[in-house]
Amino acid sequence: MSKHDITLNVNGKKYELTVNSNELLLNVLRDKLFLTGSKYGCGIAECGACTILKDDESYFACMVPAVAADGWNITTVEGLADGDKLNPVQQAFIDNSAIQCGFCVPGMVVTSTALLRENPDPDEDFVKDYLRGNFCRCTGYVAMVKSVLDAASKMKEAK
């Protein structure tokens, strides 16, 4: 097993780490950086609970070898808020009662944040399609889709 020195920029902080070549980014985030917001749900890119951002693009952290993330600029769910001020998607999830057990929510809000950066003015079908890679067994998605649309309109108003 070869070892590699890598640098990760996570939530605005720089980490220099030595990782095994078979180590996954999700495990590094959770077990080495103690950023346990990103969740393990399936390990095969099917559920979206581990979703993180590389710059503005969403990735499944369970599928990324940590060595491949060398030099990445990463935002995890813990980095979405500005201090105690939640980002518009996070706030909308609360306002629209889109949360139940909450285990999928970190991945959902990260994916939804990426969605709105890609398309600030989505319609319902666009949101549903975008979220199909994020699995939620509790809510039935309706309130989550409403949340994303609500966040989009609030962000437009704020401009």
Added chain:
Amino acid sequence: MSVIGKNTPRIDGPAKVSGKQQYASDIIIPGMMYAVTLRSPYPHAEILSIDTSEAEAMGAVCLTYEDIIPVIYNERSVSVPAATYRDRTVLPKKARHIGEPIAAVAADTEELAYKAMQALKVEYKVLDAVYEPEEAMKDGAPQLYDKIYFGDEEVIVKNNIGVVRNIDEGDSVGGFARADRIFEEDFELPRIYHCQLETKGCVAAPDTEGGITVWATAQSIHGNRQLLAQTLGLPLSKVNVKKITLGGGFGSSIQVNTVTPICAALAMKARRPVKLLSAREEDFYSHHKYPSKFHVRIGVTNDGVITAAHVKALIDFGAHQIQPMSFMGCVAGWFASLYKYEGNIKFDGVAVYTNKTPCCAMQGYGNPQINFAIESMVDIICNEMGFDPIQFRLKNYRGTGEEFWGQGPTIRSIIKSCGVEESLVEGSKLMEEWATRGKPEDKHGDILTGVGLARGFHCSGTAGPKEGEVIDYSSALVKVNEDGSIDCVTPVMDHGGGTWDALAKILTEVFKVPLNMVGLSPADTKNTGYDVCTHATRGVYCGGAAVYNAAVKCRDKLLEFAGRVMDEHPCHLEIVENEELGQGFIQVKGFPQKGRTIGEVAKIAQINSWGTAMYAESFRQKNCPPCFTTHFVKVAVNTRTGEITIPKVVIYGDCGVAMNPDLLYGQLIGSFNRGLGYVLYENLPHDERTGKLKNNGLLVDYKMPTAVEMPKAENVIVRHAHTYEPTGPFGAKGIGEAALASVQAAIANAIYNATGIRFTKLPITPEIMLKALQEKGLAHK
């Protein structure tokens, strides 16, 4: 302003959206080891030996059958011991299904643990396996067990029959004789998987006093503690299970999860903290929903009165009993409580061992299964005899004043609140297409649409007026702090439905304080009294009642202090709301001129050394009222592809007073989504040659509904009935499991209305739909 019945943002919302909410799988302890289980590659095999030497040489700590105390138990401890079958140990001498844990190892890293697990050398004697209950009951079929235990008695297992349960009430022979027509049908529901998003897991940390602290995926911390104490041979006081947020329940953790005692035993052996998380592929093999086959007979008069009904049930519950006995009692109870049948019912149930994953509760405990059968039968009867489906139901249903079986035949109560009529009548207006739905033979075109109706319910808890075979009570400690804020310690779990928010709201109402003045404290099994489990839709109704009763007694104590402060007899005092002061205000009834805030009174009591206004209570409800649901569903069947979509749904829920309407609607919509999966997609077929799941435990080959399959948001119409449950805290009863009960039949009835094809077996996948359309000559090319 009272917050009961109003939408308030979830208290745990900020923690959950920011990734700060901790779940059992997030616990990290310095010096913690990682554990991996070795799972049986055979569906049925004796374990002759396990050689751990190589794994131990790698630095791993190993756990096999030799290391455990051979306590024989049932993972589910909700029923009384005398009504509980026991057949398993922490690790087995014989594997009875693929994926059954047979050994475990812990090491410094997950990778090393995995390699050490692979280095275990197991000698198996592979046995013939049996997968279908009909086969398993035949003479000469492979036998999973020779003997098991029922209560303290040894039971010899014959032909793999685990439980037989027969119930006969009234005079079904006479009832059927009075009927003008008798309808008869077979129904079959598949084996499916909870797929709670957090896989089952545990972190266990031994302490220096010989005890252990445990964080586990659990619906009951006390259930976990009691089994762990037994399997570790420790006094209860040495086992502490911490209450922690659960990443999805749906019944998947009603029992102590199989990995939990393994993790705890490993930690005790290693004398170090151990984390054991299931991989999704392992979790897929841990517990399933009970697949069920029913034969149903119903007798009806020409006037539309049901005179008798008879259900025969055959249940395949897999390799271990996680209470198919109470499951069948409940199936009988849900069946008996749906309609009056003039009191003439008969139930014959058989539950059978097979070499498959054990089955446990999954949202409804047999209710969605039997509801599908009975509500499909009602649709058949109405179609064949020309009855109006709403009027027929109103004529025959069990409502206010009628008996309701809350948890099988031994837990019975009388219905005191009922929103069935409102739900059926108002729901049919909201589904405008109901009135114009027409008959299947009138429909033409590539896309056939139809509307279906079904109604259902679930119990709110399992506490009948007379104690039966199920344990039901909860506990709470409530105290008023010296600034008027309120602390509450309770073991009651929340699976995400909002139980904890409801408990907090109950406290605000008793003490007339704003929501932000109430806090639920961290809790564990050491600092709380017993709570049976958050199951059976009992969180708000039973757990909430314990909090309510503790709060009321705490308030009495506070008013006694206030009487001394204000020189008044406490019986003349009341607490009223005071928005300006931001907390409860104690005054002489009706005289706001003279008064003190609750914080002032608590502070004066402290300064004068009178004590703290606090009370701890262990409380049992004396009722288990039904919460009702009604579903009107519109379907569109594509006759070219067999694909079924749902353009619109009307959902009516009756939970008494809704503590938080948005959270209620969330449960109703989420359940509709799961029901959609149950009817249209989900199934867990096994490979008959290998005993493996055909999806190999992979999520990618287990289709569940995503955001895309749901109707447009504006076409998901949700309402709640205007009822008040007199026995519930501030009029509340439950909703959780009721929310799923009638989804299945409503969709299947709509498919019949669209196509004239009656499905009595689920799921109805596009392939199955298309084949049925082709057979009927309805498929378009």
